[in-house]
Amino acid sequence: MNAIEERIAEVLSAQFKVERAAIEPDVTFAALRFDSLVLIELGLILDTEFGVEIDDGELTNEMTISDAAELVAAKGASL
Amino acid sequence: MVGRAEAFGVAVTGLGLVTPAGIGVKENWDGLTSGVSRAAPDEALRGWPVDFTCRVPGFDPEELLGGFSAWQLERFVQLAIVASRQALDDAGWDPATWDGARVGVVLGNSLGGVQTVERQHRALLDGGPRRVSPLLIPMSMVNMVAGQVAIDIGARGPSQVVATACASGTTAVGTARELLRSGACDVVLAGGSESALTPLAMAGLSRMGALSRRTDDPATASRPFDADRDGFVAAEGAGVLVLERIADARARGAVPRAVVRGYGAATDAHHPTAPDPDGRGIEQALRAALADAGLGPSDVDHVNAHGTSTPLNDVTEGRMLHRVLGDGPLVTSTKGVTGHALAAAGAIEAGFTALAIQHRSVPPTANLARLDPELEIDVVYGAPRSAVIEVAVSTSLGFGGHNAALVLTAD
Known part of the structure; x- marks a missing residue:
């Protein structure tokens, strides 16, 4: 995992209480049982975590953790 | 069978209890019979005028429900799910094998x-509307x-709070x-759950003057019917009963813990929070429950009273119980041990009443x-008292002037 993926993995584990073993770069949010509301919540937390602004609906449950990391990076994430 | 033949009894085939007395039926019964209060200083309320509560000891939602599931559920829901699973297990029901629509x-x-x-209100004040969680509602x-609970167990019949x-x-x-x-269901999980031991809710209860202020010795604060009581101790918890028609329970070989044979409800129409000074609403509810069960006041062996430990409730309810039922029944208030779990109290105490019968x-x-x-x-008081209990009553009074009573009997 790259640095952004690592930080997202840490958020999923620490704040959403997702089992660490289930968190892989290519796992989709659907596989993690994230619905649309939980994805909005994740967006809020990633906003704060990376100093970006993710719009509601930008994160979808077909996306992988790696896709989310790319989205955050494209928005100029500060690490 | 106790009571008139036409009285409609439903079997209590399973019980789930998650209360300050413990997690599980046996743990609760052991906690109750010990007669030791579970009130203790509460870290969340340190420095407050009322700084103690009755929490469920050792309740670990992540362990019991899984981290991600627990994260999406408020504590009052977590408590109810754990109590419901216990109750189904106790009843011998496997949700994989039933017709969930019933x-x-x-x-x-x-x-x-x-x-x-x-x-989330804090998030709103600090960061504006966009910082509010979509999970708030x-x-x-x-x-x-x-x-x-319906999602957790696959119950697709009618559900409501x-x-x-x-x-x-x-x-x-x-x-x-x-x-x-009515035949709308074959199995119903009935109960209550509450967890509102938060700074705001506790401040509100405290400002009403409802809570005991015995901060120097919290373990003695919940003292129902005692001359020196000064208020209730707020608690959290959940109680769930699995109810089935007696014939259905027997047909599948279930052994009922007790039978719910009568129910009555009435309203004070007097004051938002103070009970009717003569206890007329709870008297009407109790008499209605006995009539529903086809039983009379002299049949009652035991009362699990509402007995909150507030000055007004206990004297009003205690006088009413003597007026209606006389000297006979053995009365207890299990809130001395558990504190007052508000909307969960009646369900927890219906469970305790079934256990006393058993x-x-x-x-x-x-x-x-x-x-x-x-x-x-x-x-x-002091120690448990042995008694053959054929008929027992559980009473509840709520803000709003709501009164309700159940009649439970031995199977």
Whole structure:
């Protein structure tokens, strides 16, 4: 995992209480049982975590953790 | 069979208890019979005028429900799911094998997800509307406790939350019995859940003057029917009963813990929070429950009283019990041990009443040292009292003037 993926993995584990073993770069949010509301919540937390602004609906449950990391990076994430 | 033939009894085939007395039926019974109060200083309320509560000891939602599932559920829902799973297990039901369309859920709650509301209100004030979680509403609505339990166990029959404040758990059992009587359901999970031990809710209860202020010795604060009582101790918890028609329970070989044979409800129409000074509403509810069961006042062997430890409730209720039932029944208030779990109390206490019938033993009222001299009822204290209990009553009174009573009998 790259640095952004690592930080997202840490958020999923620490704040959403997702089992660490289930968190892989290519796992989709659907596989993690994230619905649309939980994805909005994740967006809020990633906003704060990376100093970006993710719009509601930008994160979808077909996306992988790696896709989310790319989205955050494209928005100029500060690490 | 006790009571008139036409009285409609439903079997209590399973019980789930998650209370300050413990997690599990056996743990609760052991806790009750010990007669030791569970009130203790509460870290969340340090430095407050009332800084103690009764929490469920050792409740670990991540361990019991899984981290990600627990994260999406408010504590009042977590408690209810754990109690519901226990109750189904106790009843010998496996949700994989039943027709979920015939299973109902009726639960009581009063203050909903107040912890989430407080947290999100802070987020709103600090960061504006966009910082508010999309989970605020689904996590905090009172009905979610029934909705989430239904999801957890695959119950697709009617489900609802009933709200009669501190009588809600009792109302839920009475309402569930009607779903079985009408034939709408074959199995109903009935109960109540509450967890509102938050700074805001506790400040509100405290400002009403409802809470005990015995901060120097919290373990003696909940003392129902005692002459020196000064208020209730707020608690959290959940109680769930699996109810089935007696014939259905027998047909599948279930052994009922007890039978819910009568229910009555009435309203004071007097004051939002003070009970009717003569206890007319609770008297009407109790008489209606006995009539519903086809039983008379002299049949009652045991009362699990509402007995909150507030000055007004206990004298009003205690006088009413003597007026209606006389000297006979052994009265207890298990809130001496558990504190007052608001909307969950009636369901937890219906469970305790079933256990008293089963164990032929009335648990003691914790902290009762000197009975209120205004009262003439036989309150069990000090140690459990053995007794054959054929007929027992559980009473509940709620803010709003809601009164409800259940009659439970031995199978």
